[in-house]
Amino acid sequence: MTCPSRRCSPGCGCHDFSSRAAQLPSLVSIEVVGDLLFQAVRNTVRRAVSAAAGDMSPQEIDEADNRLVDWLGTTFSGGNPHYASGEDWNPRGLAVFLRDMISDELRETAGAVPEDNEEVVFAAAAVFLADLYRILNDLSRAGVNMDGVENSPQAARLINFWARLLTGAPAEVLLH
Structure with missing residues (x-):
């Protein structure tokens, strides 16, 4: 292919055939x-x-929490068109991984470890929210001002753990 401007230089892009299409997160x-x-x-x-x-x-808090769990469950089940799902990961592979990694927590939240893959993902979203509220309650009892607590070390550990869990990180990586 000849550069249409006839002033081809590195980076002009005329020989770049890679996909430039915007990709979903x-x-x-x-x-x-x-x-x-x-x-x-x-x-x-x-x-x-x-x-x-x-x-x-x-009641408003409960409704907002339910919407969050529903949004997280839908998203990580592969039903949110604004995010790209991993092939064979959302929800099947993720559900298998969650059953293996957090079965006790799923059982505690859902009453049993769900058999349906999407139900597992939704139950995990509820576990995430319960974990978050445990941290918020602990910080509140310790007298910590809640403004900006999303930047606290406790919140960072929670986010880090769950980000690794939801992407299938090995067990030894989850705990570091």
């Missing part, structure tokens, strides 16, 4: 999943602050 990327979970933590912290200030009722 991938649910098998630890960074993408970490960013997604950070936003979920940030939004949940903001709701907790609003509830403490009396600006949200317990």
